[in-house]
Amino acid sequence: MSVSLSGVGLTHANGQVALSGIDLQVKTGERVAIIGPSGAGKTSLLRLLASNLRPSTGRISLLEQQPWQLGARQRQQLRARIGLTHQAPPLPPRQRVVTAVLAGKLGQWSLAKSLLNLLHPLDLPGAQAALARLDLADKLFERCDQLSGGQLQRVGIARVLYQAPELILADEPVSAMDPVLAGHTLSVLNEEVSRRGMTLLASLHAVELALAHFPRIIGVREGRVLFDLPPAAISREQLEALYANEQLQALPAAPLTAQHSLQIPRC
Amino acid sequence: MLKPVLRDPAALPRLALTLLALLLLWPGLRLSELNLAVLVERDNAANMGHFVAGFWPLAHDREFLQLLGRSILETLAIATAGMALALLLALPAALLASRALSLSAMHHGGRPAWWAQAGRWPVRGLLIVLRSVPEIVWALLFVRAVGLGPTAGVLAIAITYGGMLGKVYAEIFESVDPRPSRALLMAGSPRLAAFAYGVLPNAAAEMLSYTVYRWECAIRASVVMGFVGAGGLGQQIDLSLRLFAGGEVASMLLCFLALVLLADQLSRLLRARLL
Numbered sequence A: 001m002s003v004s005l006s007g008v009g010l011t012h013a014n015g016q017v018a019l020s021g022i023d024l025q026v027k028t029g030e031r032v033a034i035i036g037p038s039g040a041g042k043t044s045l046l047r048l049l050a051s052n053l054r055p056s057t058g059r060i061s062l063l064e065q066q067p068w069q070l071g072a073r074q075r076q077q078l079r080a081r082i083g084l085t086h087q088a089p090p091l092p093p094r095q096r097v098v099t100a101v102l103a104g105k106l107g108q109w110s111l112a113k114s115l116l117n118l119l120h121p122l123d124l125p126g127a128q129a130a131l132a133r134l135d136l137a138d139k140l141f142e143r144c145d146q147l148s149g150g151q152l153q154r155v156g157i158a159r160v161l162y163q164a165p166e167l168i169l170a171d172e173p174v175s176a177m178d179p180v181l182a183g184h185t186l187s188v189l190n191e192e193v194s195r196r197g198m199t200l201l202a203s204l205h206a207v208e209l210a211l212a213h214f215p216r217i218i219g220v221r222e223g224r225v226l227f228d229l230p231p232a233a234i235s236r237e238q239l240e241a242l243y244a245n246e247q248l249q250a251l252p253a254a255p256l257t258a259q260h261s262l263q264i265p266r267c
Numbered sequence B: 001m002l003k004p005v006l007r008d009p010a011a012l013p014r015l016a017l018t019l020l021a022l023l024l025l026w027p028g029l030r031l032s033e034l035n036l037a038v039l040v041e042r043d044n045a046a047n048m049g050h051f052v053a054g055f056w057p058l059a060h061d062r063e064f065l066q067l068l069g070r071s072i073l074e075t076l077a078i079a080t081a082g083m084a085l086a087l088l089l090a091l092p093a094a095l096l097a098s099r100a101l102s103l104s105a106m107h108h109g110g111r112p113a114w115w116a117q118a119g120r121w122p123v124r125g126l127l128i129v130l131r132s133v134p135e136i137v138w139a140l141l142f143v144r145a146v147g148l149g150p151t152a153g154v155l156a157i158a159i160t161y162g163g164m165l166g167k168v169y170a171e172i173f174e175s176v177d178p179r180p181s182r183a184l185l186m187a188g189s190p191r192l193a194a195f196a197y198g199v200l201p202n203a204a205a206e207m208l209s210y211t212v213y214r215w216e217c218a219i220r221a222s223v224v225m226g227f228v229g230a231g232g233l234g235q236q237i238d239l240s241l242r243l244f245a246g247g248e249v250a251s252m253l254l255c256f257l258a259l260v261l262l263a264d265q266l267s268r269l270l271r272a273r274l275l
Helices: A042-049 A072-079 A097-105 A111-119 A124-132 A149-163 A179-196 A207-213 A236-242 A244-250 A257-261 B011-031 B042-053 B062-097 B114-132 B135-146 B150-175 B179-185 B191-226 B232-242 B246-274
Strands: A003-011 A017-026 A031-035 A057-062 A082-085 A167-171 A199-203 A216-221 A224-229
Touching: A003 A042, A017 A042, A017 A224, A031 A042, A031 A179, A031 A207, A042 A057, A042 A082, A042 A167, A042 A199, A082 A149, A097 A111, A097 A124, A097 A149, A111 B191, A124 A149, A149 A167, A149 A179, A167 A179, A179 A199, A179 A207, A216 A236, A224 A236, A236 A244, B042 B246, B062 B114, B062 B150, B062 B191, B062 B232, B062 B246, B114 B150, B135 B150, B135 B191, B150 B191, B179 B191, B191 B232, B191 B246, B232 B246
Parallel strands: A031 A199, A031 A216, A082 A167, A167 A199
Antiparallel strands: A003 A017, A003 A057, A216 A224
């Protein structure tokens, strides 16, 4: 079992409830898409799974370990086996792409090797291969501030592929790309993940992409799991219930305001 | 009849503030025994005139120029060696004092755990002690300890500037974008590596600019410390002043001016290229 959550809830410091009563089991090698409206808690869920946030209630187990019962050192070792890509990858603007990609291995390298690598890239072929998989091989020595949002997202994916973790968590990995590129990038990511036997959880805005590329879909709304099904089993009604808020805005001045306005999730 | 008077409503408060400032200045003048009249008294004016007149012609004989060149190099060496030692002190201290690399801050909503916060205070306190004692006092102390000469100047600069650099570096680390280093820490990276890959690229320009500015300050400080026997140009100026060799003093002041100008131009160049 790669990921196992039971009764997990997360309340932010300001008292806002982000997630409640989440039960989730993901086996090794599974590929799961998380969909849901904005503010539903997709990012919070991924950050929980990256042991980035500590759950307020419930039990969480990642790669057969319980991150919050480990010491700080063992927790860092566990984190090195989990890769999280961000919607807007946080890369220093002046850093070169090659350094940003090689930084994926910092958790596995010794400190001396990491510092030496900063002066002179130690694994050019590795970085080149990771970038080439995403059609960015020509950007190897560019600076990160010269890339577009979509290119930065692909650098983020290349970094996590170079890190080669056992569990990849992707937070809106293709949100800044055009539909064709987004589809292509998702299939590359899925291909690499299945080829290397990794586990993948990705949150996605685009429902069609999720349905087309992932064998298991989890719908999250207002911090709860609404459904957890293979794409073929998901009905149109379930999707409409998941995105009810966005339907409401598509129909201006509809007569069903009073009942539905209560359900608008806070962003 | 009363005409509508055009009067600035701010006039009265301004007048009151001016009077208050003067009132506060008066005790200051008394305490500092400032009396500008002594400047124009005949004897004093003649004395000063004599002293300044001695500045011309500039001393430029070969032997003196050799001495001058040596002291300039010595001053530069004091400032540079002092800064190098200060960096050795400041970098680890800044890393310890800064919250930027706190692991416990990640899942505590950006605030480190209380024990981690408490651990930073001794380092901060040390930096405060190092920089709150003026370098001239450290220089006097070290002249007693290691004797007259440049070593005392180097040590004094290393200690005071180590304190200043450490504090400012720590603040720079905390002010740059924390997300890159956080992302690295959350991917299991050790803290020093996360610093080198996540914080340093954003902080380097500002750190370099501030360090060059401090180097310029160190040149000036090393001249001042020369007066208490810490070597360099300052010590030569002090000697020449005591010997009433005005021409030598004037030459050395000119060189000092050129030195500060050089440092200023260098830092301006670096800032223009980096910021």
